[in-house]
Amino acid sequence: MKNNKWLVVLIMMLVAALAATGCGGKDGDSETIKVGVNYELSGDVAAYGTTAKDAILLAFDEINEAGGVLGKKIEAVVLDNKSDATEALSVATKLVTQEKVVAHLGPATTGATLNTIPVITEYKVPLITNSATHPDITVDPQTNKTREFVFRTCFIDPPQAIVGAEFAVKELGVKKVAVYYDNTNDYSKGLYKVFKEHVTALGGEVVAEEGYVESDLEFRPTLTKFKQSGAELIYIPGYYEKVAKIVSQARELGIDVPFLGADGWDSPDLVEVAGPEALNNTYFTNHYSPQDPSEKVQNFVNAYKERYGSIPASFSATAYDAAYLLADAIKRAGSTDTEAITKALAETKDFDGITGRFSFDEQHNPVKEISIIEMVDGEQTLKTKIAPK
């Protein structure tokens, strides 16, 4: 009997040793630190994914040039999830099981990120998303517990809608608002709920609300209804492609009230489709503004512009922060053990990023100010910054 037990242990050790050598040595012996980059490089929201990936590669190159982390270079393993939540899961699985990455960056959207969580949790690999803003990303809605391995560098949806409501009622002085949200999207529906609550709490009124679906092209009937309702502002918590169509159709119908949106608006394609003129008198809440005069922001904007030829979008800034935050956490952890990195990430305090100085709260969300961007003749300008209360 006793012999048998020893035999089992021996076999298990042998298998373990074989497995370890089989994949060429997991952490200790490798010369680079492998980081998985799982982003939307094609498909509906490719603009977000590509810009995030570009910023991450820029950050890693800067870090490697400055000597890397723990004496090793960071190696990014970049894979495309095609803006598809199912594909995001298979990419994540590949990164964690085959590539053996020490950390996982991305994906960009809430749906795709939610899908990757089970696998990164099972393999205890920390994940940092730079733009998935839904509350459920870091907190399991069923148990109300913080997800141990999931972090993000963007603010979450509710503060964004709270700040949006404050800006609409207090700064723009509107009382009657209409909300047009994407009925097929959790992000959009989440913002809509919180916005409605806070506008009402601040003494405003939601006079019309309506949902659209992914395949919609024609928004004029609903917009005509909004016009009739006497709304003084229309809130569209959606993604740029639909937002551009809605705003341009609304202006065609002679609706000249301000539009307000959220970070889903942030893409150069917004101006390309809607045209600069239609976008005047529109605002959205965002993570940072490239016009921010701070030196750190300007250095980043210039480096990005030099390399990619365009002004970095917000999700470039949060992705750049995610890359630096990860490097910082690996340094603080002093090892490339995934659980040690996770622990260091959770302890982040006053990390000085492009999108502001932040610490993680208990739910792994950064606490920081939110920028309000105004579109002026097709250019994004910083209107104001508001801290969510």
Next chain:
Amino acid sequence: METLIAQLLNGLSLGSIYALIALGYTMVYGIIQLINFAHGEILMIGAYAGFFAITKLELGFFPALIVAMVVSVVLGIIVERVAYKPLRNSTRLSALITAIGVSLFLQNGGLQVFGTDYVTFPRAVDKVTYKFLGGNATITSHQILILIITVIMMFILQYIVHKTKTGKAMRAVSYDKDAALLMGVNVDSVITVTFAIGSAFAAVAGVLLGMYYQTIHPLMGSMPGLKAFIAAVLGGIGIIPGAMAGGFLLGIIETLVSGYLSSAYRDVVVFGLLIVILVVKPTGLLGKDTHEKV
């Protein structure tokens, strides 16, 4: 009242889009009794051809439209020769299933070739907005252009089918394929011509759709194609003025449902309508009851 007029205008412009697509659908059905589900995808290819003609070849809007029509016609003929012709003597069901297959093939092929990104369609025609009723009702030059082109195309189609020799042959094939063959009509080339015309019309619809909604995508043809199919059934599939009437009616119904109820009910009402029409009057609004030939 002003809102109602504004909504009716919205409905009319949406309806003209449906009518535009439905025309090609209904003509092909009228001649060979095949619901060409790939119509929406030929439309998509036409839209991309127009896009490349404007951006890469730097053509104007109307020359680009011609290029798009040529590309779609070639594609339409290839599809007919490769996928439908071998099934000419099989059941209508197998032809229908093949049509769905072609549609899926072109959608996914499009995703591979053109990528999954939305592409911004260039503003080839200037957009002017006309306001009236104190600014409560508006119409743009794009909407007027689409409306006019739809009406012109309907008359062209009516003329081709009812006044030309080719049209006579098409109607003969539609009425009795074997008898037409015996009378010396080249059935194969008549069917090819039918597909060519249908595809050219799809290309026009595709380019106009791209111009109107400003973006194009490999899956852009599927939903409008489905709606246009409903429009064709509503007006009486196979009847050319019926496609027009069905398209306008569908556009107006959709708009009124979105405008006065909620856009959440829009598709429920539209597809419900399809079921009701099929149960109550399967030949459509303008359809006559024709009994099976014995």
